[in-house]
Amino acid sequence: MKNTLLSILSGLLLAVSWPTYGFPLFLFFGFVPLLLVEYDIRKNKYSKAQVLGFTYLSFFIWNTITTWWIYNSTGVGMAIALLVNSLLMTIVFLLYHIIAKRTSFTISTIFLACFWMAFEYFHLQWQISWPWLNLGNGFANFTSWIQWYEYTGTFGGTLWVWIVNIGVFKSILLFKEHKDKAILYRSAIKNGLIIVVPILISILILKTYEEEGKEIEVVVLQPNIDPYTEKYNTTDDRISKLLDSLTTTAISDNTKFVIAPETVFADNNRLHNFPQSIAKRTALKIIDRYPNVNFLSGISLIDVFNNPARIRKQTNIYKEDVFYDDYNSAFFVRPDASDELYHKSKLVVGIENFPYESVLKPVLGDAMIDLGGTVAKKTTQEDREVFFTKDSVGVGTMICYESIYGEFSTGYTRNKADFLAIITNDAWWGNTQGHQQHLYYAKLRAIESRRSIARSANTGISAFIDQTGNIVSSLGYEKRGALQGTIRANDKITFYVKAGNYIARVAIFLAIFIFLFSITRRKKKI
Structure with a gap:
């Protein structure tokens, strides 16, 4: 006893x-x-x-x-x-x-x-x-x-x-x-x-x-779309109008970044059609009104192909001779520059990847968990992509689950990110400790790298976090809105970023x- x-x-x-x-x-x-x-x-x-x-x-x-x-x-x-x-x-x-x-x-x-x-x-x-x-x-x-x-x-x-x-x-x-x-x-x-x-x-x-780096103005968007009943049953056109409306409530002539959450555009977007997508048109519409703005957002992308030579470990089979790579991505649009993409590379077990598939699939069968949208393995990338503005301010974008990995996130800083963005959709867990813990873990990333963080969460909590891990401002859970904040773009490297x-x-x-x-x-x- x-x-x-x-x-x-x-x-x-x-x-x-x-x-x-x-x-x-x-x-x-x-x-x-x-x-x-x-x-x-x-x-x-x-x-x-x-x-x-x-x-x-x-x-x-x-x-x-x-x-x-x-x-x-x-x-x-x-x-x-x-x-x-x-x-x-x-x-x-x-x-x-x-x-x-x-x-x-x-x-x-x-x-x-x-x-x-x-x-x-x-x-x-x-x-x-x-x-x-x-x-x-x-x-x-x-x-x-x-x-x-x-x-x-x-x-x-x-x-x-x-x-x-x-x-x-x-x-x-x-x-x-x-x-x-x-x-x-x-x-x-x-x-x-x-x-x-x-x-x-x-x-x-x-x-x-003392906070390092020059000040930049950022707007993060919180559309508050229910992923169970609404997110995958709506259109990108409706999302576009909503994001545009939210942006106008917080943007100014000094705003340098507008950031929208993970997979906010989820309406069957094909990778090769991205330049013509509603998502990109949304960014260009905002940039047209505010030429200094750089637009960063999450998007679901699918790349369908027939060539078996392109198959890799994370490729999904749709049917005979039809294959596809499924991406949870961030896209970046800036004035007078080509589009840039980053694909999420730390995946949620059982939802975005099938761990040790060759061993477990014969035992468990197709055991991927359905949370709406496409039930498929996500395709990742090797490098931590950093997006740069015209005047060389770099932003490293962590997508949801990636933000709980310390050494992983230092890859953005080593690649010259001056601040970090977190785009996420924490609505799956409801109003519990889950989304709150996820927010608080972001504070650790700020301290490790001494980088300010702009966090855009679909249903909350969106926030700005300074280089000491202090939450400067936030937008509460299950609220729709936009949050404007001023953060620092720091280019100094910490010992942890160097040593891991x-x-x-x-x-x-x-x-x-x-x-x-x-x-x-x-x-x-x-």
């Missing part, structure tokens, strides 16, 4: 730490009850099945409370996300349990922290990618604590969390062994400093940071080294 309660406590502590309602201080203690459970199982030589059971309980509680809202878009998707992600986290702890039997406390806990970071890193890379609960994201609603993410990225936050959890865990074990309260006092001071000092450093950075997820790479090396070291040793006595 005690281990059950401790496992539940761990899950609850991690859940109440999470944005946007949570308080991240609990992250520093969230794993401690579960570590005590694992230690008890190891000390008493209980079976590995108990480690699996208790650990899975903790992580399932955490995953369910923080990401239950996936159910609003797909019940099957929610079940898979909760069950699989909880299992992956459990496997990390199971391997720690095995290593801890063979090595010292110090080596095994270093392995745990490193292997957890390796897990988070691979969760950013592989085809079943779901990094929503990577620990560094947990500070997204307390950005005054983590201004040093410009040096470390979110893995700095993950490492911070594990250092304190392991320190508290160690002090409890020492106290149980020696019954000396001085151990607890020393631990409270030491771990308190480990928490407080980085926060103080962050506050110092925040107080002394170096902390995770070091952690992977250490985890592999410790694993190989441990399997050559005999089990130690507890």
